Amino acid sequence: MDESSKTNQINKLNDKNQIVSPNSEVIERALVKDWDKEIQKGEDMEKYWALEAEQFDWFKKWDEVLDESNKPFYKWFVGGKINLAHNAVDRWIDTNKRNKVAILYANELGEEVKITYYELYREVNKMANALKKLGVKKGDSVSLYLPMCPQLVVSMLACTKIGAIHSAVYSGLSSVAIVERITDINSKVVITADGTFRRGKVINLKPVIDEAVLECPSVETVIVINHTGSYDDGANLNENEVLYNEIIEDESDICPAEMTDAEDPLFILYTSGSTGKPKGVLHTTGGYMVGIATTLRKVFDIQEDDLWWSTADAGWITGHSYTIYAPLLLGSTTLIYEGAPDFPDAGIWWKVIERYGVSKFYTAPTAIRHLMRYGDEYPNSYNLNSLKVLGSVGEPINFEAWKWFYEEIGNSKAPIMDTWWQTETGMHMISPIPVADLKPCSATKPLPGVHVAIVDEEGIEVETGKKGYLAITNPWPAMFRTLYNDEERYKEVYWNFFSNLLYKTGDMARIDEEGYVWIEGRSDDVLKISGHRMGAVEVERAFNSHPAVNETAVIGKEDEVKGQVIKAFLILNEGHELDMSYGEGDVTLKDALKMHVRHDLGPIAVLGEIVSVDSLPKTKSGKIMRRILKAQEDGEDLGDTSTLDDL
Ligand code: WT7
Numbered sequence: 267m268d269e270s271s272k273t274n275q276i277n278k279l280n281d282k283n284q285i286v287s288p289n290s291e292v293i294e295r296a297l298v299k300d301w302d303k304e305i306q307k308g309e310d311m312e313k314y315w316a317l318e319a320e321q322f323d324w325f326k327k328w329d330e331v332l333d334e335s336n337k338p339f340y341k342w343f344v345g346g347k348i349n350l351a352h353n354a355v356d357r358w359i360d361t362n363k364r365n366k367v368a369i370l371y372a373n374e375l376g377e378e379v380k381i382t383y384y385e386l387y388r389e390v391n392k393m394a395n396a397l398k399k400l401g402v403k404k405g406d407s408v409s410l411y412l413p414m415c416p417q418l419v420v421s422m423l424a425c426t427k428i429g430a431i432h433s434a435v436y437s438g439l440s441s442v443a444i445v446e447r448i449t450d451i452n453s454k455v456v457i458t459a460d461g462t463f464r465r466g467k468v469i470n471l472k473p474v475i476d477e478a479v480l481e482c483p484s485v486e487t488v489i490v491i492n493h494t495g496s497y498d499d500g501a502n503l504n505e506n507e508v509l510y511n512e513i514i515e516d517e518s519d520i521c522p523a524e525m526t527d528a529e530d531p532l533f534i535l536y537t538s539g540s541t542g543k544p545k546g547v548l549h550t551t552g553g554y555m556v557g558i559a560t561t562l563r564k565v566f567d568i569q570e571d572d573l574w575w576s577t578a579d580a581g582w583i584t585g586h587s588y589t590i591y592a593p594l595l596l597g598s599t600t601l602i603y604e605g606a607p608d609f610p611d612a613g614i615w616w617k618v619i620e621r622y623g624v625s626k627f628y629t630a631p632t633a634i635r636h637l638m639r640y641g642d643e644y645p646n647s648y649n650l651n652s653l654k655v656l657g658s659v660g661e662p663i664n665f666e667a668w669k670w671f672y673e674e675i676g677n678s679k680a681p682i683m684d685t686w687w688q689t690e691t692g693m694h695m696i697s698p699i700p701v702a703d704l705k706p707c708s709a710t711k712p713l714p715g716v717h718v719a720i721v722d723e724e725g726i727e728v729e730t731g732k733k734g735y736l737a738i739t740n741p742w743p744a745m746f747r748t749l750y751n752d753e754e755r756y757k758e759v760y761w762n763f764f765s766n767l768l769y770k771t772g773d774m775a776r777i778d779e780e781g782y783v784w785i786e787g788r789s790d791d792v793l794k795i796s797g798h799r800m801g802a803v804e805v806e807r808a809f810n811s812h813p814a815v816n817e818t819a820v821i822g823k824e825d826e827v828k829g830q831v832i833k834a835f836l837i838l839n840e841g842h843e844l845d846m847s848y849g850e851g852d853v854t855l856k857d858a859l860k861m862h863v864r865h866d867l868g869p870i871a872v873l874g875e876i877v878s879v880d881s882l883p884k885t886k887s888g889k890i891m892r893r894i895l896k897a898q899e900d901g902e903d904l905g906d907t908s909t910l911d912d913l
Contacts, residue, residue: 279672279706282665286672286704288681292654293701296567301702304564308714315342315715315743318560319552322595323357324348325525328552332741338761338769339748340741341529342553349523350532350555351427354594355390356523358383363597370573371416372618374463374605379416383597386420391521392514393424399513400487402455404429404524407534409453410580411435411444411475413462414604417491417510418580419590421457426532429524433534433546436581437462437471439868441478443544447536450546451750452484457510460496465609468494476504489513528552534750535583537689538801539759540772540791546750547583547689554587555595557693557744561713562592565683566626566655567700573652575601575619576628582798583689584659587744588628607633612640616648616675627675628657628683632796634667634675635827645674655700657683660797661829662785668706684709686785688771689799690760692744696783708782716742720777725764733786736775737768745769791892793822793830798870802892805832808866814842814855819882821896823874831874835882835895844878 279286288296298304308314312331319328328346358364368386371379381389402408408425410432412418425432435447448456456479461470472490479485491510492498501509532551536544562568574593578584580602593600601622607615615637619627637644656676658668663684672682686696686709696718698710712718719727720734728734749756763770774786788794791802802820809818816837822830838844838855848855860873883894897904 278678279669282668282706284706286681286706288701288703289679291679292681295569295654296699296701297569298564298567298699299701301699304699304714305711306714308716311715311717311740315553315556315560319343319346319556319743322348322353322555322559328528334741337767338757339753340745341747342550342741342743343528343556346528346552347525348528348552348555349427349429349526350551350591350595351390351394351423352523353555354426354591355383355387355423358597359387361597366597367599368594369416369419370599370601370622371414372601372603372622374466374609374614381416386423388519389420389514390423390427391519392517393420393510394427394521395517396513397424397430397455398428398521399517400455400489400508402428402430404526405431405531406455407431407433407451407453409433409435409444409448409451409456411437411456411458411471412491412580413437413459413471413493414579414585414602415459415462415491415493416602417459417493419602421489422533422580422586422590423594427521427523429526429530431531431533433536434581434586435536436579436868436870438581438870440864440866441474442866443868444474444478445481446544447546448478448482448485450536451534453482454484454486455489456482456485456487457489457491459491459493461494463494463604465606470496472496479506526551529747531747533586535586535689537583538792538799538804540801540803542801542803542807544804545755545759546752547746548748548750549692549744550747553743553745554692555591557742558587558592559595561694561697561744562588563596564699565685565694565697565713566628566657568593568596568598568626570597572598572625572654573601573622574598574626574628575603575624576657577603577607577615577630577633578628578659583692584628587692607637608640611644612637613644613647616645616650619650619653620648623652625652625654626657627653627655628659628685630660630797631658631663631667632661632828634658634663634671638667638670639827642674650675650677653677653680655683656680657685659685659687661794662787663707665707672706682706686773686783690746691738691742692746693742695738695742705782708778708784710782712783716740718783719768720775721764721768723764725766725768730779731776733774733776735764735789736771736773736783736785737764738771739768793820793832795822795830795832795870795872796828800832800867800871805834805863805867805871806890808863808871809834809836809859811866812859812862814839814848815859817882819890819892819895821892821899823899825872825874828872831872833875833877833899834873835877835879837880837882838878844876 326347328343333341576589806818823833
């Protein structure tokens, strides 16, 4: 690294109570220069969001900004007609962005593809027409099981263009999870690829879909992208399969955008809750669009010359909102990268940043902690001076990771935006903007137009500085509208927990005297493994489906790199022990269980420890009390055990 730039360093971080102020370069460049004033503007919430909404191309303007007549089923920009793909792509082709790179795709083989707005426009239209030909209509759902590749972006936008609802399933999830997600929404069409590049290998995705589709009677057509070259020498396809390239080839490159209503569904994304069944989080069009574009622009100060890189996969909400949709809605260039962060070595991300001159970089604490372990020489052998703003998302960031990210990656000049939000919120909710005074590890304050409170079980605000439930007190435009097919659960889980219709986030937090929010972990039985959300019940169900297991309780065990990993307490059936060999070969029951759970939940279910026990703590009504196990694990006070049946 250039030594002279190090002298520029204004803050050498020693402890987390130090305030980190932006330097003059950041302030000079910033679109929004006064944080407090911006927050004040958000006081008049409806006016604030309406002003932001004006910046888009509406086919018909809304009649009412917010309809609160049927709480908690809020509606935004009621009566407005708008198409998101039109705003993300078509809108730019008659401007000087026409030949600007929209998507910069790079992968671990060192390949790159640059797609301009005009090229993206043509490809999306072709794909949209192809989908229509396959019978996909407005309101139909399309499931996606894809790696990070340009056709993934095209597929999402093509659905959006014709008003179809996409449901992306992360390409690391198992066929069991896919079946659950496809059958919940009865998709007729599934889009997948032959495989993905990962750590020098090709991981095949197609066999996973083949297995899943057998159990999904709704699926009529599977569209296959020849991504890793399996079909280069001609296709060997099943009856219901078509190749992406072939179906779009002869389609017209013109496709009028569907006049979707602001409240028409845009996509469904499944996430884990505290019960076993995944929740289909439903997002709609107008408010979502306004929310994500506004927050990306302000939080990361996105301007014409920026190169934006969010490392999040499109299988998660960060991928939807900030890797794909928001940067395109701002007419920016978004980098999508396919491959692992440490292959061919732990310098690959820094190499990509240097090579393309990435200016805004958004990633997860777990990745930072992972790369940190390889030492400073990796980032230090690249020129990372192009970086202007950094971002963190997905779980609380610890001080060591914050410091390393700030000093080694951002060269003590690029501020870190610690963005707190959720699949359900759709957009950033609590986050600084670049001109803010930062307190390392605090997500700082609610963004303009967002209002939160720390409350007790009754929904009453607690004293300043006290820990409590993090609640959101006002509706926001990108909020999810319901859980698909499960309105009751939507009301129960999120809105009826407190008696006064506050939104329950599932997180604990406190707010300090200066109004900074500190996230203190989950209040429910949800684990955060490498920033991925996984319900304890989901994992327990996977263990319980194994014939040797009688009953399971699962908790999150702290882990230096992954944040949390799974610790499972098992009651085994008679005659079984974890270390005994199981089945054929040299496999113990413990190994067999690990494979079984991974098969069900995919590799994101990282198992830290499996122990066998004689009994599990339960309430008198028979519910497992995971918090007791957790407290024992952490060596904490057991708290109120009055409802406990037997320890
Ligand atoms: C949960 C939401 C937000 C998109 C990716 C994850 C935790 C998220 C932060 C942060 C502390 C965070 C919370 C939240 N979380 N961001 N900056 N600081 N915790 O979305 O899978 O829906 O998970 O992730 O626990 O509730 P998600």
